[in-house]
Amino acid sequence: MSRYALPSIVRAPRMFGLILPLVGTVALSTACTAAEDGSDATPSSAATTSAPASPTDQPSGSASAPTTIPTSAFVELPSELRKSARRTTDVSAALPKLCANEFGTGGRQVTASAAMTVTYKKAGEPDSNTPQGMIHQTIFTFDGDGAADYLRRLGDAVRACPSFDQDGNKVTVQSKAVTGVGDEALLVTHTRPATSLGGERTGGETSSQIAVARVDTVVTVFNDQGWEGSSGNPAILDRTMRDGVRVIDAWQS
Template sequence: MSRYAPPSTTRAPWALGLILPLLGTVALSTACTTGDGTSDAASSAAPTTAAAPSPADQPSGSAGAPTTIPTSAFVELPSELRKSPRRSTPVAEALPKLCANEFGTGGRQVTASAAMTVTYKKAGEPDSNTPQGMIHQTIFTFDGDGATDYLRRVGDAVRACPSFDQQGSKVTVESKAVTGVGDDALLVTRTWSATSMNGERTGGAGSSQIAVARVDGVVTVFDDQGWEGSSGNPTILDRTMRDAVHAIDAWQR
């Protein structure tokens, strides 16, 4: 906007009468809408971007890359599996960690990130029963080819971590590509020796999974955690990942 101002400090009354309504119109249109067409009241409750990155990590900001992520972009579990409604979660808390920060390396091409968590139960069980687990979902939007690069970096980092120590117990890590889900998808399985409530080994094994899927310039990461250290539910995670791809695809359209 030009900083030029006419030398005269007085304006005719009719000119002020025109300028003030126009300013009011501009202010209202700016305050009432957001980039995805929702109201400020609605968008304030929806997850948008994570905490602002440092100046060195600022995204380049392509006009085609989203800078906000609406709630509608996140998957919603079917009512028969939903123990509690999804809730906004800090991205740093939602992303899984194995040997290091394998899933948090979005880089400078990230234009937005947000996360939500949903708690699930076994189908048919009453709400009063103990939950079966929870799923953290994180969504990243990328500029340029950042989404493809992210999947590549995650795959390399996971393969470099065949096992890690978790509270004195060895956790093994295996990964494989998943076909037919988005443009690219990766499934990571963590396996450990199961223990009783007293910490004694039972002779069985526990497991949980991480899923990553790309849809164009958007990547979503799922971390399925069984309740209180128990195994996750791979069937529910698989369904959730596939439903999430449809939700992201619908949002992008």
């Protein structure tokens, strides 16, 4: 087992040793125009503003359906894996696409959405080395049972997409439920022929993963991408997903 993989755990309690500083607030796009039946709801460009850094900044809205998501709700990598600090990312760019817009189907029950990206390296490597990959994290908040509905629709959509074409190459898709993470979680693996930066096949395969977890009325999507078309790191994604769920649970407390 990789030194960074963590065993499955039951849902974390409300108090944690992982504490992230609140360095600002990521403003959100709340104007979702899709229907609750699963039609596209992700804006083409997330509306974002910056708030002054303050340890007392708090998200607005009710606890069950906030309309802003603070930066502190996003995971930060441990220092030995961090190539660069997390940064704000457009939601539509952060979410993966397989056969279609499977991950952008929140519906009208979405009350807030925001995304950030972290770049990671191999542990122990100097910062001057090439990164190993990057993880885009998106957070959605929902009214009512919208979060559970999103996971249900997403699971159905991924199962309906066993493969798709990407730049002339066949990409295969597999998914499985992940136990012991949040209220429910899904792991999606997509595998494709390895290619050079110019698109020529180099032999072998590369694969990346997408992890999705629900914590009460919040859903977070982790989209892991290997650097310049290389494979992602499943152990780092697993650790990031579990740490991310703890951070969201603490934010909701």
